[in-house]
Structures are given as C-alpha cells and as structure tokens.
Amino acid sequence: MRKLVWIAWWLTLVVVPLGAYVRLSDAGLGCPDWPGCYGHLSVPAAAHELDHAASRFPDQPLDAGKAWKEMIHRYAAGLLGLTILALTVAGWRRARRAGLPPPALETTLAAVLVLQALLGMWTVTLLLKPAVVTLHLIGGMSTLALLTVLLARERGLAPVRLAARARWGVGLVLVAVVGQVLLGGWVSSNYAALACGVQFPACRGEWLPDGMLFRDSFHVWRALGETASGALLSSDHLTAIHWLHRAGAGVVTLSLGLLLVRLWPQHRLRRHLLALGVLLLTQLLLGMANVLLQLPLPLAVAHNAVGAWLLAGVVLLGWRVWQSAAQTVSDPSAAWSPSCVNRY
Structure with a gap:
C-alpha cells in the first residue's frame, strides 16, 4: 500500500505540470477526440490512418507534434489512474480484513479520479471552456492533496x-x-x-x-x-x-x-x-x-x-x-x- 501511494504521489507531480505544458504549448486540442487521437490509440502515422483522420475531422488537420504532446499526457494520466485504482482496491481489502468500514480517503480518491477522467474528456469536447479547464487543474491538485494525506498516514508521520x-x-x-x-x-x-x-x-x-x-x-x-x-x-x-x-x-x-x-x-x-x-x-x-x-x-x-x-x-x-x-x-x-x- 505504501509503495502504491508513493508511486501515485510522484506520478501526480509529473502529470499536473505535464498538463500545464500541453495547455501552454497550445496543444490542448492536439487530438480532437477522446480518449484516442483521430480515432486511434496513438497518433496516426500510416497513410491509411492519415486518410481516415482527414475524412473524420476535415476541419481539424493533424499536427503530429501537438497530438503527441496530448497523447503523452493521456498515457501518463492513464498510468496514474491505474495506480490509484490499485491502491484503492488495496485499501478496501485491508479494511475488510481488519473488519473496518470502507476507507474514506481511498474511496474519495477513486471518485476524484472518475471526475478527472470526465473533465479530461469535456476539456476536449467542449473546446477548452475555461471553467472545465480550471476544474481539471483543481481535480489534479485535489488528487495530489489526497495522496499527500495518504502518504503521511502510510509513513506514520507523527502529528x-x-x-x-x-x-x-x-x-x-x-x-x-x-x-x-x-x-x-x-x-x-x-x-x-x-x-x-x-x-x-x-x-x-x-x-x-x-x-x-x-x-x-x-x-x-x-x-x-x-x-x-x-x-x-x-x-x-x-x-x-x-x-x-x-x-x-x-x-x-x-x-x-x-x-x-x-x-x-x-x-x-x-x-x-x-x-x-x-x-x-x-x-x-x-x-x-x-x-x-x-x-x-x-x-x-x-x-x-x-x-x-x-x-x-x-x-x-x-x-x-x-x-x-x-x-x-x-x-x-x-x-x-x-x-x-x-x-x-
């Protein structure tokens, strides 16, 4: 459990600035769809993939550089999400073995993760509405805050x-x-x-x-x-x-x-x-x-x-x-x- 929390905490410290990098480099719409990119799980490169992307998004030509920035952020966020799900399951199992109620922090973290995924999708589909983009940042910071508390608890940091x-x-x-x-x-x-x-x-x-x-x-x-x-x-x-x-x-x-x-x-x-x-x-x-x-x-x-x-x-x-x-x-x-x- 401690290792999972530690990994997730450091991943969050990577994902949050990476999201800022994507936004500040004007790559927030590098992929016009979600969770893939022009209908693919990676940035289209083959000729038939490029033709499919052009036919599906005729008004949004592919910029491979911006698309890769966006997809790298999504891959990192996906890895963070899997880590958070793993530590949530571990927390629930530990609580059940000890005869305790479901752990509040881990459950809240999983709920924030789901909300973050939705905000990531809406950031693209709603064309970078400021409220959605700002909430997406707040969701990332909330994830970091919850993981910080979990890390302090798991390491037994004395109050x-x-x-x-x-x-x-x-x-x-x-x-x-x-x-x-x-x-x-x-x-x-x-x-x-x-x-x-x-x-x-x-x-x-x-x-x-x-x-x-x-x-x-x-x-x-x-x-x-x-x-x-x-x-x-x-x-x-x-x-x-x-x-x-x-x-x-x-x-x-x-x-x-x-x-x-x-x-x-x-x-x-x-x-x-x-x-x-x-x-x-x-x-x-x-x-x-x-x-x-x-x-x-x-x-x-x-x-x-x-x-x-x-x-x-x-x-x-x-x-x-x-x-x-x-x-x-x-x-x-x-x-x-x-x-x-x-x-x-």
Whole structure:
C-alpha cells in the first residue's frame, strides 16, 4: 500500500505540470477526440490512418507534434489512474480484513479520479471552456492533496500539537493557497498571463489599473475568449483576471509568511517550515520572471509545478497539526506516536 501511494504521489507531480505544458504549448486540442487521437490509440502515422483522420475531422488537420504532446499526457494520466485504482482496491481489502468500514480517503480518491477522467474528456469536447479547464487543474491538485494525506498516514508521520489559534492559522493559509491555485488556473485557461504587460509589480503602469472589468471576466460558464453574451473578452477583462491573481499572491505571501514566523519556535516543524519558505520564494520569483520575460514555456511550467509542491506542503502541514487536534478530542489522555498513527 505504501509503495502504491508513493508511486501515485510522484506520478501526480509529473502529470499536473505535464498538463500545464500541453495547455501552454497550445496543444490542448492536439487530438480532437477522446480518449484516442483521430480515432486511434496513438497518433496516426500510416497513410491509411492519415486518410481516415482527414475524412473524420476535415476541419481539424493533424499536427503530429501537438497530438503527441496530448497523447503523452493521456498515457501518463492513464498510468496514474491505474495506480490509484490499485491502491484503492488495496485499501478496501485491508479494511475488510481488519473488519473496518470502507476507507474514506481511498474511496474519495477513486471518485476524484472518475471526475478527472470526465473533465479530461469535456476539456476536449467542449473546446477548452475555461471553467472545465480550471476544474481539471483543481481535480489534479485535489488528487495530489489526497495522496499527500495518504502518504503521511502510510509513513506514520507523527502529528504536532499546536494551540487552537495556530491550527486555525494553518487552515486559513490552506484556504488562501487553494484560492490562489484556482485563480492561477483561471489566468492560464483564459490566456491572461501577460495581460498586465511586461511590468511588475505595476500592472499597465498602475497599482490598480483603471477600467478593469470583473463581472464578465469571472462568469463561470462561457466559451474561451468570450463573455457570457458571446462578445469577445477585452484587454480590460483579461487585466482584471491577471490583477486578481497578483492580489491573491500577495494574500498568500503575507498569510504564509506570518504563519512561518509564528510556528518557527516549533523545532519539530522547522525543516517543514523552511521547505515551505523556499517554495514560496521560488514561486514568487517564477511569477515575476514569467511576466518580465514574457512567459517562456519552461518557466511557465515550472510555476505550475512549484505551485503543486507548495500546495502539497501546506496540506501536509495541515494534516500534521489537525490530526493531533482530532486525537485530543477523541482521547484527551492519548499520547501520539508513530504506532498510534499506523493504527489509525
């Protein structure tokens, strides 16, 4: 079980940035159908396969480079899906042998996997609707968060007792990071990464640009590049999307920075806190570099990858402090130990 969780966790850290690479390299529709590519399980190459693809999708000529990017992502996601199914079955079997109820985490993970497969299909069939693309990213990050908790549980990582105020601070930081991931997905799915121009920290020459249009920019169900009424999104719409993501970065930086200072006296958490601080600084530098260097693909993908690591780190911190609180409520006299975590 531990090996399966470990493999799935690392695969997720590959699949999530790989999906960002596909999207940022404009290969999200490299294959116009799903789960295959132009009616095949791999990118068509033989003459008869190319003829069949041209007849079936006459308005979408094959670009082999983009199609292979999309299919490699699908293969990796498929491998991740099989691994998650295997660990879910293993978790259910272990619970049945122990006479316990069905495991909630493994069952939730399997449900997220099914939803992710559907979102992957809808991403293609609904032609990259921003809401679907963003939800697909959130599904990938949710998979990573659940696997992080499973990995901590399987490795018997000991929780850390904190005061209630500090625990709630960790929870608020987690909410801020999740919100920032959502905003980042909305920026990416609307291709608004350079809406503020090549400027930082100013946006279009101002801290708070005039004329930003928020209402239509954040209307959930609309086509890519359009408002809900079908009009084209203007630069003022895209600026509003990008500016709010920058504001979210400020909230995350301030809240996480204060939390790191608040928890630094906890010696058992110092390595964890140091890692979070490094990830936060790296993410800020990557965000600035993406703007100032006009979104080079390697840096854009790295921004997504470090965001995934930062989310996993905050989730792990939350698990360590809230599990201790849960144990205290259920048994105030209990002392936490690795064996206690393994029993749980």
